[in-house]
Amino acid sequence: YEPSGPAPIRRLQESLINRIAAGEIIHRPASALKELLENSLDAGATAIRVTVKDGGLKLLQIQDNGCGIRQSDLPILAERFTTSKLSTFSDLSKLTTYGFRGEALASISHVAHLSVVTKTKTSACAHKAHYSDGKLVPAQPGQSEEPKPCAGNDGTTITIENLFFNTPTRLSALRNTSDEYARILDVLTKYAIHNAKVSFSCKKAGSSSPDLSTPSASTTRQAIKMLYGHSIEKDLLQATVNESANNSKVWSSEVYFTSANYQAKKMIFLLFINSRLVESSRIKRAIENVYSGILPKGAAPFVYLSIKIDPRSVDVNVHPTKKEVHFLDEEEITTQICDSLQAKIAEGSHSRVFEYQT
Numbered sequence: 268y269e270p271s272g273p274a275p276i277r278r279l280q281e282s283l284i285n286r287i288a289a290g291e292i293i294h295r296p297a298s299a300l301k302e303l304l305e306n307s308l309d310a311g312a313t314a315i316r317v318t319v320k321d322g323g324l325k326l327l328q329i330q331d332n333g334c335g336i337r338q339s340d341l342p343i344l345a346e347r348f349t350t351s352k353l354s355t356f357s358d359l360s361k362l363t364t365y366g367f368r369g370e371a372l373a374s375i376s377h378v379a380h381l382s383v384v385t386k387t388k389t390s391a392c393a394h395k396a397h398y399s400d401g402k403l404v405p406a407q408p409g410q411s412e413e414p415k416p417c418a419g420n421d422g423t424t425i426t427i428e429n430l431f432f433n434t435p436t437r438l439s440a441l442r443n444t445s446d447e448y449a450r451i452l453d454v455l456t457k458y459a460i461h462n463a464k465v466s467f468s469c470k471k472a473g474s475s476s477p478d479l480s481t482p483s484a485s486t487t488r489q490a491i492k493m494l495y496g497h498s499i500e501k502d503l504l505q506a507t508v509n510e511s512a513n514n515s516k517v518w519s520s521e522v523y524f525t526s527a528n529y530q531a532k533k534m535i536f537l538l539f540i541n542s543r544l545v546e547s548s549r550i551k552r553a554i555e556n557v558y559s560g561i562l563p564k565g566a567a568p569f570v571y572l573s574i575k576i577d578p579r580s581v582d583v584n585v586h587p588t589k590k591e592v593h594f595l596d597e598e599e600i601t602t603q604i605c606d607s608l609q610a611k612i613a614e615g616s617h618s619r620v621f622e623y624q625t
């Protein structure tokens with residue numbers, strides 16, 4: 268024994284490497300849900316149902332009526348870097364889907380029990396498959412791992428059970444299941460606003476009444492009213508801000524934001540860039556600045572902002588957990604949007620004054 272000598276370097280076990288990597292993508296039930304939601308939306312679903320037990324740690328199930336997965340694709344479904352959305356490097360710049368790296372299901376299979384029931388329109392029946400560590404596994408020990416034919420509707424149901432069962436430290440950090448459930452509802456609420464035409468529901472397993480439920484074919488305004496309440500919706504303004512060059516749009520944005528009449532304690536800010544829920548402290552600060560000249564101190568607005576930019580100007584190849592985005596001409600785009608908000612809010616308060624005078 269040499270007290271001063273270095274410890275030998277050893278290669279980590281493959282399964283441990285995968286588990287560590289998965290934990291970087293799937294932080295908590297809500298981050299798994301975000302991936303699954305994006306998959307369902309990529310699959311063209313118009314109805315998405317979520318069922319949750321123990322804040323998503325015991326059970327997180329998402330059922331959609333999207334295009335389904337072909338039976339022949341099931342064996343590699345949960346392998347890392349398997350995707351139907353990207354085949355060449357140049358595709359990366361033209362992406363219109365949420366997913367592309369084929370890592371979500373793989374990651375989930377390393378830190379949870381994953382099963383899938385899926386049916387395409389042309390298939391006569393559904394198939395069910397179970398996954399562990401990226402690979403197909405039997406439903407019960409001793410059985411075959413082949414996907415089994417079963418009854419099922421068109422679409423896909425993904426079931427995640429016992430999330431983080433094999434990473435006890437992560438699991439013990441997530442003991443507050445009602446907090447995890449609140450985060451799940453928050454992600455769902457935001458996607459339901461951004462996808463107002465899609466019907467969403469979320470309930471706890473065993474409960475008959477959903478905690479979140481939206482009909483299909485709503486408008487954005489109706490969805491905001493339903494999910495955030497009438498007090499926000501009645502003071503809601505809307506703006507569309509675009510920039511075009513050579514007859515084609517360089518970028519476009521749509522904003523729903525409260526007028527000077529609405530004052531909350533904490534800002535509600537929903538930011539979607541190319542339909543992906545993201546965070547940007549810089550954009551948030553710029554909007555807060557607009558309102559700080561309008562609202563009394565301590566009061567905050569509701570703002571839902573959706574920006575569509577050329578996929579080539581967003582760096583999508585950042586780490587998947589890096590929700591904080593950066594894109595080309597960010598400052599210029601932010602300034603134009605903020606100027607437009609400022610003008611609309613000023614206009615809104617003028618018309619209120621005008622109402623008083625008549």
Ligand code: ADP
Nearest residue numbers: 306307310350351366367368369370371372423
């Ligand atoms: P990515 O979304 O980056 O491609 P995922 O691991 O999330 O990677 O999914 C892998 C593949 O599984 C997808 O490319 C898609 O073909 C298929 N898939 C996953 N979820 C669904 C779903 N709900 N409906 C249809 N296909 C799905």
Ligand code: MG
Nearest residue numbers: 302306366371
């Ligand atoms: Mg995906």
